[in-house]
Amino acid sequence: MENQEQTKSNKGLWTIVILIVLALIIAVAVFMYFYLRERDVDINIPFFPQGDSSTTTPIIDSPATPSTPTTPTTEILPRLRKIADGPVSGYGFFETASGTLMRFQEKSTGYVYEAETSKDGSIQVTNSLILRTYISGFINRDRIISSTVSSDLSSIKTLVGEIKNTEQDTTGTLSGIFLEEGMIAFSPSPEGNSVFYIVKTSSGSDWYIYDYARKSKLKVYSYPLSEWRSQWPTKDMLYILAKPSNQVETALYSFSLVTYQLKPILSGSGLIATTNASGESFISKHTKQGIVSEFVNTKTLDRVETVSSALADKCAWVSSENILCGATASLGTNLPDSWYQGAVSFNDYLISFERKTGISNTVSLMGNGEITEEIDLYHPIASKSGRYLMFTNKTNGSLWLFDTEGGVGR
Helix, strand or coil: CHHHHHHHHHHHHHHHHHHHHHHHHHHHHHHHHHHHCCCCCCCCCCCCCCCECCCCCCCEECCCCCCCCEEEECCCCECEEEEECCCEEEEEEEEECCEEEEEEEECCCCCEEEEECCCEEEEECECEECCCEEEEEECCCCEEEEEEECCCCCCEEEEEEEEECCCCCCCEEEEEEECCCCEEEEEECCCCCEEEEEEEECCEEEEEEEECCCCEEEEEEEECCCCEEEEEEECCEEEEEECCCCCCEEEEEEEECCCCCEEEEEEEECCEEEECCCCEEEEEEEECCEEEEEEEECCCCCEEECCCCCCHHHEEECCCCEEEEEECCCCCCCCCHHHHCCCCCCCCEEEEEECCCCCEEEEECCCCCCCCCCCCEEEEEECCCCCEEEEEECCCCCEEEEECCCCECC
8 A cells, every 4th residue: 555655655756757858858949939039129119229349249140040031023023112021221323333232131131132233133152150230331332331230139249340242152141340339320432432320429429531442540539429320422521410309409510521621501400401512501490389490501601591391301302403302291390309218100192302492392192102111201312313212201211212213203
């Protein structure tokens, strides 16, 4: 009788042990699944946030199957078309003997893709896996600056790298070095050989230029403020803008790369500006009446008011005399802050402003019903000829192309 009881007790003990082991196996499997799988990151990070730095490059060369490329076709294309479904972190136009090309970096993987403006579809250019890219810019076709979010989402690292190809590989690798901790803004040079960037410090900010050919950096300025945005439209002149907010007066400055002197140009509440190589700036600012926009010559301060308004972050110069903007019937209040924070979004159409007169003309209704997706146009850039406009939809990060001269649709 005692043996039977002991046998039952042993069976019960073994049952408990087996259940515990199974539970541990399941727990480990669940942990490994969520820890190791690649995930896109959707977090609310301000413009050019503070980052981390390193002397090594945490890049994994991976032959993983690309998620976004499609087979290029030569069919008649719509004027407005989506280039990438998934969120992208940066993009640029490049002129070649065969025509205008586009390159963009996928946000979740860091893979770089290339597409032709005259054909539908894209091809994968790099196989270097860089998880959670946040924002990036192309210095030229093969040089890139890219900020990535750390795995614990606490910091951002900024890489300056180059795409390198071999005869054996159909896709290239992306390698480089990381810049200082605290990157808050960057701008590629118009010549495509260097990048200007601003680093946040305990006393404000330090300003640098990184030279790709020499693989060296030069500190060019320091300033007691730390929240900036920048533009580099012409060889010897940068334009620096204090972070826009309708709660405070912010200013636009010019910074000479000849004298290294900083000069205030104008100021305003919620001031946003986009400046071309001729020194003409299209600005928008917050007033009691709402958002107003105008053209300002940064040298003479001559102004031309526009007959309608648009946020300058939705605009790109397509020539020295015209700028294209995403616009909506009513901009509302508390801008640009509520738009930056994602509290409001817009369903835009395209308008063109003439610099000399301020007159606006509707260019496109952005699909006129053919495109079911509402597009909140953000960060537009124009090709060198001004024919093409590339931008993201701020609501989901998808990438779009608009052809001002051809294609089907309105």
